[in-house]
Amino acid sequence: MNPIFKHGPSPGHRLLLVLLCSVSLIFFDHKMSSFDHVRGFLQSMVSPLQYLATTPKQMMSWAVENVTTRRQLIAENTAYKISELQFHQQLLALEIVKKENDRLRSLLASPLRGEVKKMVAEILSVDSDPYSHQVVINKGSDDGVYEGQPVLHDEGIVGQVLHVGVNSSRVLLIVDVTHAVPVRVSRNGVRLVASGTGKIDRLTHNFVQHSTDIQTGDLLVTSGLGGKYPEGYPVSQVSFVSNDESREFMRVYSTPIAQIDRLRYLLLLSNEEPVSIFAPKNQQNKKNSKKQIVEKNAKVTN
Amino acid sequence: MFAHNGVIILLTLLVALMASIMPLPLSVDAFRPDWVLIVLIYWCMALPGRVNIITAWVMGFLLDVLLGSVLGVHAAAMAISVYIVAENFQKIRNFSIWQQALITGVLAALYHLVVFWLQRFLIDVTFLTSYLYPVITTIILWPWVFYLLRKTRRHFSIK
Numbered sequence: 001m002n003p004i005f006k007h008g009p010s011p012g013h014r015l016l017l018v019l020l021c022s023v024s025l026i027f028f029d030h031k032m033s034s035f036d037h038v039r040g041f042l043q044s045m046v047s048p049l050q051y052l053a054t055t056p057k058q059m060m061s062w063a064v065e066n067v068t069t070r071r072q073l074i075a076e077n078t079a080y081k082i083s084e085l086q087f088h089q090q091l092l093a094l095e096i097v098k099k100e101n102d103r104l105r106s107l108l109a110s111p112l113r114g115e116v117k118k119m120v121a122e123i124l125s126v127d128s129d130p131y132s133h134q135v136v137i138n139k140g141s142d143d144g145v146y147e148g149q150p151v152l153h154d155e156g157i158v159g160q161v162l163h164v165g166v167n168s169s170r171v172l173l174i175v176d177v178t179h180a181v182p183v184r185v186s187r188n189g190v191r192l193v194a195s196g197t198g199k200i201d202r203l204t205h206n207f208v209q210h211s212t213d214i215q216t217g218d219l220l221v222t223s224g225l226g227g228k229y230p231e232g233y234p235v236s237q238v239s240f241v242s243n244d245e246s247r248e249f250m251r252v253y254s255t256p257i258a259q260i261d262r263l264r265y266l267l268l269l270s271n272e273e274p275v276s277i278f279a280p281k282n283q284q285n286k287k288n289s290k291k292q293i294v295e296k297n298a299k300v301t302n
Numbered sequence: 303m304f305a306h307n308g309v310i311i312l313l314t315l316l317v318a319l320m321a322s323i324m325p326l327p328l329s330v331d332a333f334r335p336d337w338v339l340i341v342l343i344y345w346c347m348a349l350p351g352r353v354n355i356i357t358a359w360v361m362g363f364l365l366d367v368l369l370g371s372v373l374g375v376h377a378a379a380m381a382i383s384v385y386i387v388a389e390n391f392q393k394i395r396n397f398s399i400w401q402q403a404l405i406t407g408v409l410a411a412l413y414h415l416v417v418f419w420l421q422r423f424l425i426d427v428t429f430l431t432s433y434l435y436p437v438i439t440t441i442i443l444w445p446w447v448f449y450l451l452r453k454t455r456r457h458f459s460i461k
Contacts, residue, residue: 011388014355025374129369
């Protein structure tokens with residue numbers, strides 16, 4: 001190379017060209033979101049790099065898993081057995097409650113809750129970008145992941161799938177600035193929207209009226225209204241309420257229940273039929289006829 | 303690109319990309335140095351004919367895809383930072399190693415601020431001083447990366 005007699009366009013021209021490219025990319029990606037399909041393709045293109053980058057960490061955890069003493073294993077095993085026993089007992093009770101709930105729901109002519117398919121995914125990498133809160137998981141369109149799929153931890157809602165690659169996909173977390181979940185207070189059913197703040201331990205709730213009954217410590221669960229998240233999963237716990245009358249609305253903050261910074265395995269839910277309060281027509285008719293039969297029976301007994 | 307062991311340049315850039323997405327504990331994560339930027343600055347200073355603004359933009363674009371940010375944000379910031387090196391590489395070459403480290407720090411700060419401004423413009427993020435922590439680690443890292451990459455360049459006689 002000869003640095004004295006350079007050929008090709010000057011750095012200034014190159015910068016101009018490149019910045020024009022950037023501006024058009026930003027415009028088409030952010031404002032028009034016309035890159036959604038390309039994103040999936042790009043995601044699968046760079047996924048080998050992500051798999052490679054996570055290898056050291058996986059080797060470490062493999063070593064940790066393999067270098068355990070017998071005693072540790074026995075202790076863990078006993079703990080699992082005990083918790084399995086407890087869960088099994090709870091499951092028995094749950095079956096009965098579920099049947100009862102189904103019966104009551106059919107009496108109320110509301111649709112039965114369908115079984116939700118679940119898939120376990122492992123986190124490949126967490127973003128180092130401080131402006132967004134996303135993680136990459138090791139399941140993609142080959143495993144049946146789709147865009148907008150709700151993602152859970154064992155404690156609560158974690159986020160939703162943003163871009164899907166062939167064998168890895170990207171999950172947007174609930175604490176991201178661009179994310180919001182429709183929730184309700186589980187104590188009294190007041191509806192709110194939980195928006196991310198970009199801080200890992202805080203969600204904010206905008207436009208809460210002063211007269212709203214909400215206290216610190218209230219559990220917020222998904223309301224299922226957006227159609228993205230199924231109903232009734234815990235999202236966050238109210239951590240701060242300020243009822244300052246000089247402001248237009250109340251200030252309410254809450255802390256996510258799932259420990260967003262300590263995730264490793266995630267659950268992906270996929271429900272074929274959207275869970276909603278408003279039943280589709282044919283289902284409602286069926287329920288109505290059932291209800292009439294029940295009413296008839298009641299009359300007969302009367 | 304591939305003549306005179308140019309593959310090695312590509313390899314170092316890929317390693318830098320991997321280092322910038324490698325999972326780290328949350329407390330250390332805020333201090334993650336800008337690996338890609340450091341490596342690009344070195345190559346642009348040493349071989350401005352091989353690595354220039356276009357390369358920087360492509361690497362920034364890959365970083366955008368890897369980090370899941372809006373496409374073009376990191377690419378633009380990276381291109382702007384490397385543009386300054388490409389315009390002044392003859393001056394920067396003659397500085398002492400610590401002066402170079404300070405210049406790298408200024409460039410890293412510029413990079414982070416451009417990313418922040420663009421993100422601020424696109425989504426309403428608020429500024430935290432922790433966004434500039436990587437600048438410190440980048441300054442500390444520069445001499446080591448510089449010697450390592452120079453050694454690599456001489457060993458493989460990359461021209």
